[in-house]
Amino acid sequence: MSVNPSDVRNLFESHYFLFAFLSSLGTLQIAVTGSGIRALWLTPYRRVTRWLGFVCIITGVLFFFGQPLFVDGPWAAGSVQADSTTRAWGVASWDELAGARNVNDIHGGLDGVDQAIWFSLAAIIAFSVSVVFGALSIKANTRDLRVDAKLDDDDIDGLAGLVHRSYFSNLPISVRNFRLEARKFWRDGVRSADRWSLIKIISGSSSQ
Numbered sequence: 537m538s539v540n541p542s543d544v545r546n547l548f549e550s551h552y553f554l555f556a557f558l559s560s561l562g563t564l565q566i567a568v569t570g571s572g573i574r575a576l577w578l579t580p581y582r583r584v585t586r587w588l589g590f591v592c593i594i595t596g597v598l599f600f601f602g603q604p605l606f607v608d609g610p611w612a613a614g615s616v617q618a619d620s621t622t623r624a625w626g627v628a629s630w631d632e633l634a635g636a637r638n639v640n641d642i643h644g645g646l647d648g649v650d651q652a653i654w655f656s657l658a659a660i661i662a663f664s665v666s667v668v669f670g671a672l673s674i675k676a677n678t679r680d681l682r683v684d685a686k687l688d689d690d691d692i693d694g695l696a697g698l699v700h701r702s703y704f705s706n707l708p709i710s711v712r713n714f715r716l717e718a719r720k721f722w723r724d725g726v727r728s729a730d731r732w733s734l735i736k737i738i739s740g741s742s743s744q
Contacts, residue, residue, distance in 0.1 A: 539625045544610045544644025548637075549654060551600055552646055556658035558596030564666055565589030575698035575706065576666040580676040604628035604636035610644065611636035620645070671702040 561578075566589040568576040577585045604611045605628055612626025620639045628636040639645035646654070692701075693710040701709075 539610050539623055539644075541642070541644035544639060545646070545650075547609050548639070548644065548646050549650070551603060552651065553654050553658050555596045555600035556655045557662050558592045558599070560655075560659040560662035561665060562589040562592030562594075562596065564662055565592065568666070571695075573695060573698045574674055574677065575670040575701060575703050576663075577673045578666065578669045580673045601633070601637065604633060605630070609636075610639055667703040670698075671704055674700070674702045 564576065565578055565585050568574075569582050569586040569589070572582075574580075578588055579585045603609075608626055609628075610620070610623040610625060611628040611632065612624035613629035613632060615622050615624040615626070616628065616632035616635045616638075617623070620643045623639065623643065641647040641650075693706060693713045697706040697709060
């Protein structure tokens with residue numbers, strides 16, 4: 537291969553990260569608009585947010601698979617081969633576009649571990665972006681819409697709380713309720729399970 541594998545890897549990492557980020561962001565937006573989780577919407581409007589999700593996915597796919605036609609990389613026209621040993625730096629041709637990204641990891645392509653790391657990082661950042669924009673979306677909605685008093689109930693937490701409350705406001709309530717429920721389970725649930733202890737049943741000391 538006539539190109540530096542480290543240069544290939546750096547190029548692939550940046551392209552793959554952006555592809556994974558846009559795909560994750562778009563998929564998340566489509567999912568949360570369907571379930572009504574406003575705290576993760578990019579905009580205050582369901583239809584706009586959903587269409588924005590589709591645009592993100594399509595843009596990511598076109599960017600990743602179509603970029604070799606416009607950006608120099610290890611896919612110069614006439615050098616694309618299945619084993620990626622004859623690659624040269626340049627712009628790909630339409631005929632070789634399908635195999636342009638098929639670069640062995642020993643020549644700078646991304647192996648499974650690298651893909652998992654970059655995809656996980658992209659998904660986390662996509663979620664973080666949704667959280668920030670969702671908080672702004674919730675704030676914009678509450679200016680125009682009167683929030684039902686029932687929705688302000690602190691008993692509503694988790695995903696249900698994200699329907700009408702930002703992630704930053706919902707997290708402390710969810711953590712507090714989780715601690716209360718865990719404490720209650722430890723106090724009542726474990727005590728109830730202890731009444732069914734095999735040793736107590738055999739010895740006749742069980743109350744059941």
